[in-house]
Amino acid sequence: MAVPDALEKDSLFSPFQSITVSVLSAPLFFIATHNVMQIFTAAVPPYHCQSNLTLVPKDPCTRFISLLANDTEPCKQGEREYNLSLYTSTIISEWDLVCEREWMKELAQSIYMAGVLFGAMLYGPLADRFGRRTVILCCLLQIASMGTSAAFSPNFSAYCVFRFMTGMGICGLVINDLGLTMEWVPKKYRPTVSIIQGTCLTLGQLVLAGMAYAITDWRWLQLALSLPFFIFPILIWWVPESYRWLALKKRSQHALWSLNRAARINGEKNGTFITLEMLTHENNENAPRRSSSATPLDLFRTPSMRKITIGLSMSWFSSSFCFFPIAMDIQRFGYSLYLMQVIFGCAELPLRILSTLMAAYVGRRFSVSLFLVFSGVLILCSLAIPADLLLLQMSFTVLAKGFLGASIVCAYLYTAELFPTVLRQTGIGFTNMMMRLGAVVAPLAMMTKAYAPFLPLVIFGTVPILTGLPILWLPETLNSQLMDTVEEVEARHQKATSEKKKELEFGTKL
Template identity: 40%
Template sequence: MGFADLLNEVGGFGRFQLIHVTLLSIPGLLMASQNLLNNFTAGMPGHHCTIPNRTSIFLKCTRYVKAQWHLLKSNISAIRPTNFTDFETEMCLDGWTYDKTEFLSTIVSEWDLVCTLRPLKQMSQTIYMGGVLSGAIIFGGLSDRFGRKALLIWSYFQLATLGTCTAFSPSYVTYCVLRFMTGMAVSGVILNAVSLKVEWIPTKTRTLVGTLSSFFFTFGQMVLAGIAYSLRDWRKLQIAVCAPFFIFFLYSWWYSESARWLVLNRRSDEALKHLHRVAKINGKPEKIEKITLEVLESHMHKEIQSSKGTYTAYDLIRTVVMRRISLCLMIVWFSTSFAYYGLAMDLQKFGVNIYLMQIIFGMVDFPAKLMALGSLTFLGRRVTQGTCLLMSAVMIFANIFVPTDMQSVRTTLACLGKGFTSASFTCVYLFTGELYPTVIRQTGMGFVSTMARIGSMAAPAVLILDEVMPALPSIVYGGAAVVAGIIAFFLPETLNIPLPDTIGDVEEKWTKKKPNAEKQCGQNYGNT
């Protein structure tokens, strides 16, 4: 008997769970906008040197010192490229003129992040991902101490406030600082929303609910394309994707704190109130009198005894099974994010309208995730996780052998690769929440997801390797996915297995121990 049995008694996946999961998932429509926003707010518009009175032909980063009228009159394509070196050039002393066909305004055109300053464009995304990484570390640990609901509410408020303020940034430095802080809040929203979903959902429906709720993120990619196309101004777009979080902040007070977490933090009275509330909403009022404080604590007696100690990140690697889980998940999270953002963060390279490309990249996720849902349900988490990563590697490697002039084929393979990495993300969020115990679940989620943020920060830098060899970035992305795909098969299977609440539970479930040893294990880890 455990908490899962109590959930079934108060209605299983009833009206409360449906409302709860829906409200937690709706912000996902704009979470994709946060991570992929740089494709539009930092889009690179066509540009050339501003030339007073247009006394020369246009160049992107330099201009001719003297007017070269004969180049305008002659057939420029017939002139050998080496001839251009005979003309004296200088830097763009009067700034740049930007093409406003695709973007009306971006941070690139706002602060002239072109030519020698072009690396600052990618730096802004790296800084944002650094904030996401920091948030995973900070908010992961804090939510295990102060609760999932409190940290989620704060994260909504921080994202709404600082994200909206970013639109009024007077300088590039201010913009980067605010994006860093926004990134921290994004981690807080994602990690705590996942745990609040998982910890209120019965065992049998976790797979379906986890996968379906991820479609909000997928659909959000297409929402981003629509909003960006409608506005085309980075400041307006920034407000449009951040201000709605004030609404999410207001209704988030309706959420119920995780009863599992409350019990394990010796707040059983509050947990009982939430269980009674769930029973009432689910149409099971008769259960309110039957489920008393004694019943609740008797169901979770072992977990309560084991949770009396203090847990730190060290506990994630202190025992054999926990160490194996953490090390494997670190590799899986890194490679999934590494490959995903390697494909998704430079849409302009495909030569297709960037707004259309964003929609295509979003649409391909639907069949990929539906396939993942079937695999998660019937084959399990381990096989699905490993297969998605290996298939993404196949698509990335296949693109190496496709000629550059076959752009449609290369785009198709890239979309398929992105679809498999997206399905891998869906699986790893669910898988991680099921592998780590309640007493340290958020710390674990924060710990391993930091590797995803490192992967997302490293992905743009790898593109520089194409100067050494054009195929090298794809080899690196694909190689990382292969390694992670193999490593995923070393993780324990969690299909239809109740959530573990203590470290002792984890050791018992996935090691061959005698009953007495299992009991002692749970007690020992709770008394550290």
Template identity: 35%
Template sequence: MAEFGDLLSALGEYGLYQKLLMLLLALPLLLNPFQMVGQVFMVVEEPHHCDTSWIRAVGPNLTEEEQLNLTVPRGADGEFEQCSMYSPVDWDLDSILAYGLNDTEKCINGWVYPSEQPPSLLTEFDLVCDRAVLNDISQSIYMAGLLVGATLFGMLSDRIGRRPAFLICILIQAVFGLAAAFVPHIYLFMAIRFVVGAAVSGIMVIVVSLATEWVGISHRTKALMITHTAFAIGQMSVAGLSYGIRNWRLLEIAGSAPMFALFFYFWVIPESPRWLVTKGRIEEAKKVLQKAAATNKRSLPPELLEQLKPEKQVKSGSFLDLFRKKHLQKVTLIMSCAWFADSIAYYGLSLSVTDFGLNIYLTQLAFGAVELPARISCIFLLEWFGRKKVQSVFLLLSGLLCLILTGIPEEQSLVITVLAVIGKLTSTAAFSTSYVYSAELFPTILRQTGVGLCSTMARVAGILAPLIIPLDQYHRAIPMAIFGSIPVLVALLCILLPETRGIELADDTGNDQPPEEEQKTDESF
């Protein structure tokens, strides 16, 4: 609405108040990467073999090497099998030494791991052999939490406000993130991870609306990308934290407990005045705007405040409005596909960090470091070339790089890692563009619902990514072929989207016309 745009201009489109707000919004995103990828470092592969201590009853003086030679078969490479053992017998030791054991079976008494290694999620819950799939299932359940959180907190934020929904998410992530460090078995860990995922997703989608609704047109991209640089820094810190803390429970505490320090947000995080206006809560919006103006050392003309009213009779948007309105229907469908493609490439590369042949901590550090230039470059690229072109090009590049990876020989680990890091850069830039683009395409009364729905599609891709990775047992190229082909196809669809660069945010569903046909703002913006 024009009145609100005038007020933003009067109080300062990106003054001290907004800069402090962006800093506050960035802090949770600094902690979120641990929840996203921390589990990768809790399940680092360890050498293991079946527990064959049964033979100690008849051979208590056997050395460990002798015990393994008698009870564990060797593979074609000459190493002891990790998932099979010779079937126990009730013979004496002399008979076993004379005749040997021939019948094999799966491990029936658990596994033995290097005693000098600190406990990991893998060793404590035996995520090996047939149980290794539980790790992939756990990652998918976490992604399912992201899916539910995007939908639930997206709609909740449009209903009760950005601020209360944001505070609820911070509380949930703090409490359940810490609780994950004390679980007694893997299934409870999965359940808690689901709840944490919902909170993480809620924080990420709500930050989009708060960041974009508090600043003027020319600063929207900068505001959102600056908050997202915290996510990139968090990605790098995960590598250092995981390298320094190898005990998975202590690592979980170190990655989750800092969220409790953000409880002071209850007193400092403001509501979106634009959302308050669309809900008819004009007096509350005026108070928030006057506080912001005072911090920016500006004064709001009383006559301007008096003109602050919803353009029409206040009416809440409905989820179905995204599909009833023709222009919103197109935007919703294409952006949902774009988020799906962003996510399938992003998480496909992120979760494959252990498969690239180099040190996983250095690879994760590189993955995090490359997100900084990816997000910062978007500040300029989106203003120079517009949202549509940047979205299409980065999706196309991320897909092509994944496809190129399928043709690189497995022994070329350095080349694979370099290409994967570049792919992470382009997929991160595509993801960042989607956040900005979606916030501008959906109207205020449906912004969180629309972004939440798109984010839900990204989480569907996130659920599928850990389940696609194990397909490499059939052919190593299959996962990357899937991760690459989808972004390439969706990049072509994005050409059909309207451009939103330099256009004022819409507040209601309006008529069936794309944003570029709506009235543009004054030159002062």
């Protein structure tokens, strides 16, 4: 096919590809800052209940009524005093989210994750219908406006609504930003681009630590991390729409303009080797076998698509199910939150680079499976570490989180290559929905601590192992062209099945 091969002669360092990857990667620096922002904006300062008596009970949610009888009573809302020496203001101190209202802190993060989940459901199909670039621009403006509004929230309810809307935009931006980048990059450079964009996502954790250290008021921190998203639409406006999507939508003239623009920027005076006649002929030739109106149901309609969707959904679910509880629970180690955030962020960088190198030279499916299984094994091994060896526990936790992050980076690359163009963003959106569902369900697993302190770690260690192994039965996409239609995916599956049958028959004859 001429269209899929259009960019294969270009280098990643060709001007057009370099600018496109740089511009689309820039917003990713601030994605992690919003995902785990509540580590700092919802940090719990030391507090105690106001009392006329000099002694303070061990339980900060109560106060003494009488020292002689050692009687206490619950502290009412608004009667608590917070030590704001480290944090000038957090949502905890401002809205008194402790003691009987402690659950509201977790509710705020769950509502944000629910917004991310809803964004995956909404913006994947919309991108396949209206274009990747259009949805990216809308999501950037949504993050900017809703994130800024959250900084001026008059109460907790408004804060949760704005965070929900911000989460929707964050997910829509990520899945379409990565998808559009992959569709403009030659296949041999996709792993390199995955390293670049995965590194941007990881460095966002370091950006968050630095800005949180400099800005100790949660409203100003929220504002500082949201305002840059007003600038990014200006940059993204330069990036053209995916020529693959345009060609499949029979907008051949626009696709040709985008390809010729890329060629001119790369210094090719004669344009590309694609002409309008070639695009039109290809559209007419392939029209009978192309899904004219692909829907999310097509993810499950055929055997190969069903196998791909279920397998990837399981891996995405387990990655998030284990990643976010580990990432959000760093306060339990007792060290500075800023230091822990930097350590966790830095530990992920080499593992994410390693994972992408493995994906480039060993294979996508093996890399995703291996890192999921490794993370599960590390979590289970941490159960055997004595409670007093806190540093060793932290080391195992950091490595487990790093392997989960590495698996996520490989999974983004693998998912974008497995799904066909007509369903690529729908597929990425659905698997991301399963990823966010894992983050929403994870607190339920944490509640099992009430029955046995070790039970959450057993669950978080077992799930990635069980979901990582089935990935090995999915197709490998190393050095493969992107599929454009469901029919091409099924043809690949049938070809692979027939080759396996021939190998089995040949082995039986021997």
